[in-house]
Amino acid sequence: xxxxxxxxxxxxxxxxxxxxxxxxxxxxxxxxxxxxxxxxxxxxxxxxxxxxxxxxxxxxxxxxxxxxxxxxxxxxxxxxxxxxxxxxxxxxxxxxxxxxxxxxxxxxxxxxxxxxxxxxxxxxxxxxxxxxxxxxxxxxxxxxxxxxxxxxxxxxxxxxxxxxxxxxxxxxxxxxxxxxxxxxxxxxxxxxxxxxxxxxxxxxxxxxxxxxxxxxxxxxxxxxxxxxxxxxxxxxxxxxxxxxxxxxxxxxxxxxxxxxxxxxxxxxxxxxxxxxxxxxxxxxxxxxxxxxxxxxxxxxxxxxxxxxxxxxxxxxxxxxxxxxxxxxx
Amino acid sequence: xxxxxxxxxxxxxxxxxxxxxxxxxxxxxxxxxxxxxxxxxxxxxxxxxxxxxxxxxxxxxxxxxxxxxxxxxxxxxxxxxxxxxxxxxxxxxxxxxxxxxxxxxxxxxxxxxxxxxxxxxxxxxxxxxxxxxxxxxxxxxxxxxxxxxxxxxxxxxxxxxxxxxxxxxxxxxxxxxxxxxxxxxxxxxxxxxxxxxxxxxxxxxxxxxxxxxxxxxxxxxxxxxxxxxxxxxxxxxxxxxxxxxxxxxxxxxxxxxxxxxxxxxxxxxxxxxxxxxxxxxxxxxxxxxxxxxxxxxxxxxxxxxxxxxxxxxxxxxxxxxxxxxxxxx
Numbered sequence: 207x208x209x210x211x212x213x214x215x216x217x218x219x220x221x222x223x224x225x226x227x228x229x230x231x232x233x234x235x236x237x238x239x240x241x242x243x244x245x246x247x248x249x250x251x252x253x254x255x256x257x258x259x260x261x262x263x264x265x266x267x268x269x270x271x272x273x274x275x276x277x278x279x280x281x282x283x284x285x286x287x288x289x290x291x292x293x294x295x296x297x298x299x300x301x302x303x304x305x306x307x308x309x310x311x312x313x314x315x316x317x318x319x320x321x322x323x324x325x326x327x328x329x330x331x332x333x334x335x336x337x338x339x340x341x342x343x344x345x346x347x348x349x350x351x352x353x354x355x356x357x358x359x360x361x362x363x364x365x366x367x368x369x370x371x372x373x374x375x376x377x378x379x380x381x382x383x384x385x386x387x388x389x390x391x392x393x394x395x396x397x398x399x400x401x402x403x404x405x406x407x408x409x410x411x412x413x414x415x416x417x418x419x420x421x422x423x424x425x426x427x428x429x430x431x432x433x434x435x436x437x438x439x440x441x442x443x444x445x446x447x448x449x450x451x452x453x454x455x456x457x458x459x460x461x462x463x464x465x466x467x468x469x470x471x472x473x474x475x476x477x478x479x480x481x482x483x484x485x486x487x488x489x490x491x492x493x494x495x496x497x498x499x500x501x502x503x504x505x506x507x508x509x510x511x512x513x514x515x516x517x518x519x520x521x522x523x524x525x526x527x528x529x530x531x532x533x534x535x
Numbered sequence: 536x537x538x539x540x541x542x543x544x545x546x547x548x549x550x551x552x553x554x555x556x557x558x559x560x561x562x563x564x565x566x567x568x569x570x571x572x573x574x575x576x577x578x579x580x581x582x583x584x585x586x587x588x589x590x591x592x593x594x595x596x597x598x599x600x601x602x603x604x605x606x607x608x609x610x611x612x613x614x615x616x617x618x619x620x621x622x623x624x625x626x627x628x629x630x631x632x633x634x635x636x637x638x639x640x641x642x643x644x645x646x647x648x649x650x651x652x653x654x655x656x657x658x659x660x661x662x663x664x665x666x667x668x669x670x671x672x673x674x675x676x677x678x679x680x681x682x683x684x685x686x687x688x689x690x691x692x693x694x695x696x697x698x699x700x701x702x703x704x705x706x707x708x709x710x711x712x713x714x715x716x717x718x719x720x721x722x723x724x725x726x727x728x729x730x731x732x733x734x735x736x737x738x739x740x741x742x743x744x745x746x747x748x749x750x751x752x753x754x755x756x757x758x759x760x761x762x763x764x765x766x767x768x769x770x771x772x773x774x775x776x777x778x779x780x781x782x783x784x785x786x787x788x789x790x791x792x793x794x795x796x797x798x799x800x801x802x803x804x805x806x807x808x809x810x811x812x813x814x815x816x817x818x819x820x821x822x823x824x825x826x827x828x829x830x831x832x833x834x835x836x837x838x839x840x841x842x843x844x845x846x847x848x849x850x851x852x853x854x855x856x857x858x859x860x861x862x863x864x
Binding site for chain 2 (some may be wrong): 229293353
């Protein structure tokens with residue numbers, strides 16, 4: 207008999223009322239909440255690109271080996287998290303996931319158990335039903351693909367192509383240096399997005415997966431507008447400073463890390479000025495108990511295409527849309 | 536800029552009314568048809584296991600190289616087809632797909648174009664919206680993962696765990712020898728399933744992905760019942776005979792190929808006897824113009840667990856639940 211990752215993943219799960227037909231059949235049948243739209247996204251993580259598999263993450267600074275290696279459990283968590291982050295960027299409520307894996311034939315059972323543990327933990331933490339999956343064994347490295355299904359009220363999804371000139375660009379938290387370890391402990395802004403959507407006007411949104419400069423350019427280009435980032439206002443994560451100090455000779459300062467590193471999974475929102483002010487000035491603890499959001503206005507949407515940065519001395523410089531590149535020939 | 540498989544996949548597609556927010560955003564937003572359930576399934580194909588990549592499929596008998604190599608376009612078509620087949624096995628109407636790929640860094644662009652072509656062709660043929668995807672480049676072989684989303688009326692999905700003793704087991708077409716090439720030209724029984732569901736009572740269903748003996752056992756086990764297959768009644772595909780003749784010394788006759796080969800993607804239905812008789816005796820051309828369905832009653836569901844075969848001489852033999860095994864250690 208097949209040694210089935212999916213069966214192991216599902217073995218300990220209680221009945222989920224959202225599933226009219228649970229996982230384990232040819233497909234699962236979901237009961238969508240009344241008068242809601244279905245939101246769907248997929249992300250695939252591949253060994254050697256998105257993670258290096260290799261035991262426990264070192265607690266301190268990485269010494270040998272950078273970026274730090276991941277456990278298969280972390281890979282499972284991250285695979286779910288990055289798909290949920292896409293739902294957050296649509297202001298969609300997560301409802302269900304399906305998971306497909308390609309497992310190395312050697313050691314696959316142990317890896318499967320760890321990945322399943324991470325997937326189940328993240329599904330529980332974000333209250334999503336596990337609606338099925340597909341198990342493959344092969345002579346290649348680990349691949350994990352997660353499709354996330356969410357719901358949103360008709361016409362209420364945050365799109366990336368609807369930013370307007372005059373909008374302010376608001377970021378939900380600091381960026382940069384995620385490869386020091388945060389890239390393995392992704393916290394999708396699902397609950398935060400739902401709270402923000404309920405209280406503030408948002409014209410467009412995108413999540414920070416491949417780097418601020420690249421992801422912001424995607425939002426601006428899709429909307430047919432441009433943007434000016436207020437460079438000193440961009441919140442820089444302490445990890446960006448640490449990473450710069452670890453590799454001072456590479457010519458990339460903390461701001462460059464914040465602009466280009468990616469894997470932060472904060473949200474970038476284009477909001478009308480009054481909504482942006484209300485959001486960043488709101489008592490964050492009252493807005494969302496237990497959140498670590500630190501929203502900041504970091505720029506302005508303008509009519510002319512292109513991405514620019516305003517430096518501390520008020521000079522304007524063009525910014526390259528650089529970030530993580532999924533290149534192939 | 537990222538050379539994006541998904542963008543290339545979507546470039547030529549017209550607007551699809553089912554998508555409130557089309558692919559290209561963080562996620563797509565689907566308008567589900569009124570008062571329908573959402574059905575979701577995922578399948579992943581990996582190079583070296585599910586296909587061998589290598590130019591055009593030889594038209595004649597395979598000489599060197601078995602199974603025959605696939606084009607990337609065929610891989611794209613098949614990846615969509617196997618997920619749609621899962622929807623067919625639920626009697627769900629296909630609505631949308633999302634596609635994640637891991638592309639070899641070398642030659643990835645050409646492969647991406649071919650896979651995209653195959654995916655787009657199959658999406659058009661089965662009238663499904665392409666709701667997004669994820670592009671990855673890596674130093675590994677080609678991986679394609681397709682999540683299919685369908686719809687079905689509440690309570691009307693065909694489950695695999697609801698077969699009843701006394702049901703007849705009905706197969707929609709002949710089996711065996713698919714590796715001679717049919718495994719690269721999968722025809723999911725989506726329209727057929729919808730027609731059957733509208734006209735005949737079906738207690739349980741599964742698609743033939745890993746072999747009749749294994750998939751039938753899955754249905755019977757999930758339903759807590761057993762089954763007796765009428766072995767001479769199992770329709771054997773001419774390819775099963777050809778494959779046997781090509782490899783006469785391997786001890787596997789045409790029936791063994793029909794029972795164990797898999798990748799046929801016919802449907803196995805557990806139906807009350809009167810419904811089964813009405814279905815197999817119906818004018819198939821009237822039931823579904825242009826179908827190649829050749830339904831046949833191949834066995835009976837019994838209360839006692841286990842899978843057995845009734846031979847031509849009426850003796851009963853146990854059947855092993857053998858088929859394609861996604862094994863790992």
